[in-house]
Amino acid sequence: MHPPAEQLLKVRGLSKSFLGVKALDNIHFDLKRGEVHAIMGENGAGKSTFMKILIGLLKADSGSISLNSVQIEHMDVYAIMQKGISMIHQEILMIPELTVAQNIYLGRESKRAFLLDEKAIIQQAEELLSSMGLDIQVRTKAKYLSIAELQLIEIAKAVSNNASVIIMDEPSSALSEKEVEILFKIIKDLKSKGVAIIYISHKMDEIYQIADRITVLRDGQFIATKNTVDLDKNSLIALMVGREIEELFTSKSLAKDEIVLKVKNLHKKGKFSDINFEVHAGEVLGIAGLMGAGRTEIARAIFGLDSFDSGEILLKGKTVQIRTPKDAIEQGIGYVSEDRKALGFIPELSVNQNISLSSILNFSKRWLINEKKEREATAKIAYELKIKASGPNQKVINLSGGNQQKVVIARVLMASPMLIILDEPTRGIDIGAKQEIYKLIRELTKNGLAVIMISSELPEILGMSNRILVLSKGKQTAILTQKEANQEKIMKYALH
Amino acid sequence: MRYIKNLRQYGIFIVFSIICLIISFISPQFLTVSNWTIIITQVSINALLAFGVTFVIITGGIDLSLGSIVAMAGVSAAMLAHPDSYPLIIPVLAGLLAGLIVGVFNGFLITKSKIAPFIVTLGTMTIVRGLALILSKGRPVSNLSDPFVFIGSGKFLGIPLLIFILILMFLLCSIILNKTVLGRYIYAVGGNEQAARASGININRIKMIVYSISGLLAGLAGILLTSRITTGQPNAGAGFELDAIAAVVIGGTSTTGGKGSMAGTLIGVLLIGVINNSLDLLNVTSYYQQVVMGIIIIGAVVLDSLNQRANS
Numbered sequence: 001m002h003p004p005a006e007q008l009l010k011v012r013g014l015s016k017s018f019l020g021v022k023a024l025d026n027i028h029f030d031l032k033r034g035e036v037h038a039i040m041g042e043n044g045a046g047k048s049t050f051m052k053i054l055i056g057l058l059k060a061d062s063g064s065i066s067l068n069s070v071q072i073e074h075m076d077v078y079a080i081m082q083k084g085i086s087m088i089h090q091e092i093l094m095i096p097e098l099t100v101a102q103n104i105y106l107g108r109e110s111k112r113a114f115l116l117d118e119k120a121i122i123q124q125a126e127e128l129l130s131s132m133g134l135d136i137q138v139r140t141k142a143k144y145l146s147i148a149e150l151q152l153i154e155i156a157k158a159v160s161n162n163a164s165v166i167i168m169d170e171p172s173s174a175l176s177e178k179e180v181e182i183l184f185k186i187i188k189d190l191k192s193k194g195v196a197i198i199y200i201s202h203k204m205d206e207i208y209q210i211a212d213r214i215t216v217l218r219d220g221q222f223i224a225t226k227n228t229v230d231l232d233k234n235s236l237i238a239l240m241v242g243r244e245i246e247e248l249f250t251s252k253s254l255a256k257d258e259i260v261l262k263v264k265n266l267h268k269k270g271k272f273s274d275i276n277f278e279v280h281a282g283e284v285l286g287i288a289g290l291m292g293a294g295r296t297e298i299a300r301a302i303f304g305l306d307s308f309d310s311g312e313i314l315l316k317g318k319t320v321q322i323r324t325p326k327d328a329i330e331q332g333i334g335y336v337s338e339d340r341k342a343l344g345f346i347p348e349l350s351v352n353q354n355i356s357l358s359s360i361l362n363f364s365k366r367w368l369i370n371e372k373k374e375r376e377a378t379a380k381i382a383y384e385l386k387i388k389a390s391g392p393n394q395k396v397i398n399l400s401g402g403n404q405q406k407v408v409i410a411r412v413l414m415a416s417p418m419l420i421i422l423d424e425p426t427r428g429i430d431i432g433a434k435q436e437i438y439k440l441i442r443e444l445t446k447n448g449l450a451v452i453m454i455s456s457e458l459p460e461i462l463g464m465s466n467r468i469l470v471l472s473k474g475k476q477t478a479i480l481t482q483k484e485a486n487q488e489k490i491m492k493y494a495l496h
Numbered sequence: 497m498r499y500i501k502n503l504r505q506y507g508i509f510i511v512f513s514i515i516c517l518i519i520s521f522i523s524p525q526f527l528t529v530s531n532w533t534i535i536i537t538q539v540s541i542n543a544l545l546a547f548g549v550t551f552v553i554i555t556g557g558i559d560l561s562l563g564s565i566v567a568m569a570g571v572s573a574a575m576l577a578h579p580d581s582y583p584l585i586i587p588v589l590a591g592l593l594a595g596l597i598v599g600v601f602n603g604f605l606i607t608k609s610k611i612a613p614f615i616v617t618l619g620t621m622t623i624v625r626g627l628a629l630i631l632s633k634g635r636p637v638s639n640l641s642d643p644f645v646f647i648g649s650g651k652f653l654g655i656p657l658l659i660f661i662l663i664l665m666f667l668l669c670s671i672i673l674n675k676t677v678l679g680r681y682i683y684a685v686g687g688n689e690q691a692a693r694a695s696g697i698n699i700n701r702i703k704m705i706v707y708s709i710s711g712l713l714a715g716l717a718g719i720l721l722t723s724r725i726t727t728g729q730p731n732a733g734a735g736f737e738l739d740a741i742a743a744v745v746i747g748g749t750s751t752t753g754g755k756g757s758m759a760g761t762l763i764g765v766l767l768i769g770v771i772n773n774s775l776d777l778l779n780v781t782s783y784y785q786q787v788v789m790g791i792i793i794i795g796a797v798v799l800d801s802l803n804q805r806a807n808s
Contacts (some may be wrong), residue, residue: 303694348683353680370603371675
């Protein structure tokens with residue numbers, strides 16, 4: 001056992017629910033002075049909720065957090081930062097028009113009488129950066145720095161705040177290999193000064209290079225904390241995924257011979273490259289991969305929401321030019337976005353009006369809407385999809401997440417597509433609605449619809465897909481058949 | 497509960513009715529046909545501008561160039577409306593065309609340059625005012641033909657022609673907004689632009705159309721104003737856009753887009769007219785009228801945001 005002085009942060013029995021769904025359930029966590037402690041888990045395992053509670057952005061429902069034996073779970077963001085926990089966010093929070101020095105000391109500037117002492121601020125910043133071995137001009141405005149430099153400055157800022165715990169959330173995601181080296185050098189430096197680092201990353205190699213211990217979370221639960229040297233990669237993956245596929249999924253329909261969509265050499269600089277796949281009628285093609293692997297970006301490109309640099313899209317054997325979602329819908333492609341609120345529905349329009357929005361011209365004569373025809377058609381599909389609303393005129397904003405999602409799916413289906421892309425179709429909806437959506441996908445494929453389903457939930461991908469395309473860092477690393485695929489394999493290729 | 501919700505929805509109608517009722521007790525002249533003819537005639541120009549800008553505001557935009565379009569269209573029409581020059585249709589078409597061109601130009605800049613509508617139309621407001629002054633050499637254009645003057649001051653069956661035009665335009669705009677695909681798309685674009693795009697709507701096209709309608713109706717308003725005052729004034733219409741926007745806001749249309757109605761705008765226009773009229777009847781000086789109008793605009797929006805908070 002470690003002597004008590006080594007124990008820096010101690011988390012006991014931490015729980016947090018959102019709208020009755022447990023995001024964190026009885027989490028235990030220990031952090032020692034001068035260690036790098038990685039937190040691993042799939043998307044949705046509860047890592048970010050945990051971090052948000054640690055830095056005071058969210059309040060836990062129950063449990064305790066102590067830092068140097070002081071209880072901090074009731075404190076707000078500012079007080080916790082004063083106590084010595086700082087977080088380096090994935091998105092950089094710097095003011096572009098201020099200089100590096102001004103940014104580092106923002107909110108705690110040196111003053112002489114009532115006036116800012118810019119000289120002192122610059123001097124402090126220079127001393128700080130040189131002590132960390134960073135060669136960055138403190139008089140430069142933040143807007144002229146690279147993301148890597150900004151990230152290093154964020155770390156410097158945390159150090160200047162006398163942080164004893166620094167949380168790094170995917171710090172290397174925007175860094176080149178060389179910059180990662182600098183980052184790791186700084187981390188080692190901080191370690192030797194007794195600072196503890198909580199390191200969140202999907203990149204296995206990095207974790208094994210830098211972390212002393214690893215804590216695994218899964219579905220909001222604490223699974224294990226192990227010394228890195230005692231845990232090989234395969235055991236780690238098993239700990240991260242290790243659950244059984246629930247009996248949510250009914251038998252799959254058989255893919256037909258006809259190829260509905262063929263994607264050839266799709267490429268977009270910095271997002272994805274060399275993407276090649278096809279989807280048959282009646283088939284569900286699952287797309288798996290970690291966040292940032294390029295899944296949504298590919299979907300958006302196919303649907304015309306974003307442009308791509310090169311490559312070809314063929315629908316039923318014919319090359320098509322899709323520049324806007326309008327083109328895509330007219331060609332028979334439907335898209336249900338992962339971001340329902342931003343891209344799914346019009347909050348102030350009714351259930352009826354949302355469902356008919358993509359196909360309204362079918363209910364119109366010379367631009368005049370035939371409301372009776374519209375009502376009948378939308379009522380029929382709302383009934384089939386079991387959309388629960390107080391009436392067809394209820395605004396979609398007032399529906400539950402599951403019903404909003406069904407409204408979006410109904411809108412997409414009303415335009416009679418031959419291919420639909422479902423991006424995280426069950427995110428944030430309850431288990432009952434999930435099951436209904438799975439059943440619906442089955443029904444649709446039986447009738448010959450081609451489906452692409454993007455999902456971060458491996459059981460869902462495995463349970464629903466005829467074949468699974470796995471992406472890693474914008475490249476496709478495997479297309480697995482139903483027989484070949486299992487969670488470990490997908491995870492292996494996703495981390496490739 | 498539901499009943500209360502409905503009451504809220506028609507809040508502005510109720511406020512309007514109550515105000516009318518109170519005024520009719522204080523001033524017996526108020527509820528007479530002749531007084532209402534005056535009120536409606538007075539608000540007709542503002543009504544046309546307000547109808548047009550309602551479309552724009554529901555998409556989440558704004559049009560500040562309306563007042564300048566009124567002047568530009570009025571001057572253009574007046575220059576072609578001298579007696580024994582052209583048939584009536586020519587000055588009318590010229591006025592409408594002037595408005596349409598500015599509207600299309602607004603729409604083009606807003607969709608292509610991605611500059612905020614507020615800035616674009618602030619610019620065109622100034623440009624078009626300048627063009628109206630250049631076109632007329634800064635002088636009022638008078639000596640207009642009888643048929644042209646008849647549009648704005650003539651009567652049909654004892655009722656001013658302006659009132660017929662107002663009713664016709666109200667019905668037309670209501671139908672566009674409530675019964676057509678275009679109307680549905682306008683709400684969709686204002687309610688959630690990105691979702692509208694992902695639903696297959698050409699949002700740039702919708703924006704082009706609303707600014708064009710707004711310009712066209714402002715052109716019509718310019719013709720009617722010129723006809724009524726029997727001169728094309730290059731300085732006419734200054735500040736009209738703000739009255740129109742005020743009417744739209746009072747009528748419950750949200751400036752953030754996605755919500756609003758033509759009927760609400762009509763009530764907003766009438767409310768402004770009624771307040772001005774009754775303060776006239778009660779011999780309140782116009783200085784106070786402005787103060788009262790400002791209070792009503794803010795009050796209407798406060799009422800609306802309170803409703804929204806209560807509903808959510």
